[in-house]
Amino acid sequence: MMAADPVSLPTAPTTAISRTRMLVWLGYAEALAIPLLALLVSALLFSVFLLALGKSPVQFFQLVWLGGFGTAFSWSNTLLRAAPLMLTALAVAIPARLGMTMIGAEGALVLGGFSAAAIALPMIGVVNPWAMNAAMMLAAITIGGLWTGLAGSLRRYRGVNETISTLLLSYIAIAIMNFFVEGALRDPADPNKPSTRNIGAEAMIGKIPGIDVHWGLAFAIGACILLYILMLRTTFGFACAVAGGNPRAALAQGLPVGRLVVIASMIAGACAGLAGFFEVAAVHGKANASLAAGYGFTGILVAFLARHHPLAIIPVAILFGGIAAAGGIIQRRMGLPDASVLLLQGLCFVVLLASETLYGRLRLFNPALRTERT
């Protein structure tokens, strides 16, 4: 049909393939270089802050290295924190691939963990620990998924902004847990901190053989790989990418954008709920206020730094797990308050968001800028 067409255009040069490949690699390099640059800049800014306090930045970063990555003990401490961070980061990254900014992983984690602890209560000492863990995990994933799915549905059916709704739903989730933990489900045997009854040592999730970290890490890495495949290698992920990149175009292609929005937010909530399950079944043994430890919020930073790529989340979560793990030693050795690590995280986030504007503007990674107008 087109053969008879008289319009003639210059054909693409034969070097086009290698040029495209170079452009693709430059794209990867840009995606790596800009977050690294952002980290470096925030480290420098934080150094200025430390100098103003009269503390040594060199000592600080040495201690971060020592406390996070220097010894086998610090590594297990780091990975222990990295596991929930990976899952909460996925809870941000998956909706982000659909163009949504959902920041409610904290609430889904808390409610998922609480649901796991609550469903375990009648089973403690009665049901086989394997079956009990399975029921707890299922409850955490389901409730977490439904909770964030609620925000997705509000967005789909009522046009409610998902960022606001997930944030506010987080506070409601924490309040729901506190309501039960301080009331009906409080363990009377524990006079100190309002908690649910401990699930018992035999029901606790064990360690991965060979390293001093519970199985949650394996599940978290598994979830990252699984969701990488789902989002980047399947037709579902492709449909999500189209719907996230241009919802109007996706609708015109007949794609069920609204349904994808709800499914993605349910996947997000399920990830955070899974993190809550491991916090209860592998760390605390019960649900209490310690569940709201901020993993959900640090996860936002991890997801953004990883540019919402499920595999990139793994190393970034380990990095921030390490920084968090070093908090204790920094507090002891340098006399800095615990919050200083949070300050570093906050700085990273602000610098990172500012660095987003650099994409497509650096000539090193965008050769087209040298020849064409912007």
Place this chain on the structure above:
Amino acid sequence: MSTMRAIGLDVIGMSKRFGALAALDNVSLKVPAGTFHALLGENGAGKSTLVKCIMGFYQPDSGQVLVDGQARAIRNPREAAEAGIGMVYQHFTLVPSLTGAENLVLANPQGSAVIDWRKENAALDAFLARMPFRVPLDRPVAQLSAGEKQKLEILKQLYLDQRFIILDEPTSVLTPAEADEVLGLMRDMTRRGEVTVLMISHKFREVTAFADDLTVLRKGALVGSGRVIETSHETMAAMMIGDTPIRERADRVPRENAPVVLDLAGLFADADDGRPAIEAINLKVHAGEIVGIAGVSGNGQSALVEVLSGQRPMRLGQMFIHGEDFMPNRHDMARFKVFGLPEEPLKNATVPTMSVAENIAFRTFDRPPIARLGWWLSQAPLRAQAEALIARYRVKTAGPQAPIATLSGGNVQRAILARELSGEVDVLVVANPCFGLDFASVAEIRAQIMDQRNRGAAILLVSEDLDEILGLSDRVAVMSGGRITYVEAIEKTDRATIGSHMAGGGH
């Protein structure tokens, strides 16, 4: 001509580069006081760059502007205003919630912090008494028609005492009658020596009817200028497009007793604010027929396209294809072979950050061979499909993996044509397919649409360009106020009749 208030403007040897691209290359332009000058050229020819340099939005690399023969440096739009040069933009710059009077007073840069409305109103009344335009100034701008808004924009420039007025495609939102009225009034003002007009346009008819002189730009360079009465439309077209080969359109294959393919029965849908956007739309499109939908922008045409393409929910009504119920979802679109060419394809039909290959696969990614086992996306057939279609539709791209946003407008459109028209098409929904494209691309697209018609597709063509509708359609329908107010075979109607229905009048 005793009261010549208009000012003349000369542009001498103006050049402006953006990186390696010469947007303007040594362009000179002479607009004597009290004349109506048309600036012609394709998209990207440099018309906007030229007027933006005149208005002080850009600083030219070389060249100068003479106002009434005096060299004048214009470093920003405020200095342009001080020199008496005002511009009316293609898109309205009025505040919709304020009245016309408030908009005019607001625009005054010397306005005081406290507004004495009695004084301002008196000044406005005195001003309006001198003006040939009549626009109700006491109503919010949102309630005005497009023609009234356009007049108000012009009034605003006159109220600010601008005596050299640049009009940027001023009639794109007007009915033919409104366009003729506004341009006629402007021409009368130039004749009386009150203003000078420089109009950017690509409508030859308006240039011939209203302008005194014309200047044509192509690829940033001046290709010709002269008196309008001495220049035929053929000459204008030849100057605008140069020696670019233009695809000939296939002849219309006559067709009789073709079956109804697309049947819209009583469609109702609401706008985003809940008000009705389309009401009781009934329309049948036969196989091998192009039904053109004319109308002034904003009368429900885009809502109708959105309903057909699943972007806007239908409140009431039914759609049938070949007599069967049609819902605009992926399953039915594939089953009934429904495709679409939206306006501004990069914005409306692509994900700009995804690759050309991925964008071409939007229709086929969930079917074999690209989808394996129903869910696994295999890259090799996706790329093979893209390479075949890129070659067949001659999409100029650095490669299938290049982001589609890196392509030029014509090539994005070609990639979309490849995606939407490379298979069998039973129903095609087309909306303003030629916005922002050059001549060769426009001819290509129109030829493709005609090909599809001749092969038996039922085509709904929504366009704000009446010439496009008159040139392509078998039947014309006019939308006004969200309803179809007029349907007629193309050979039984004419521009004036369609225009009066567009204006909401009828006979």
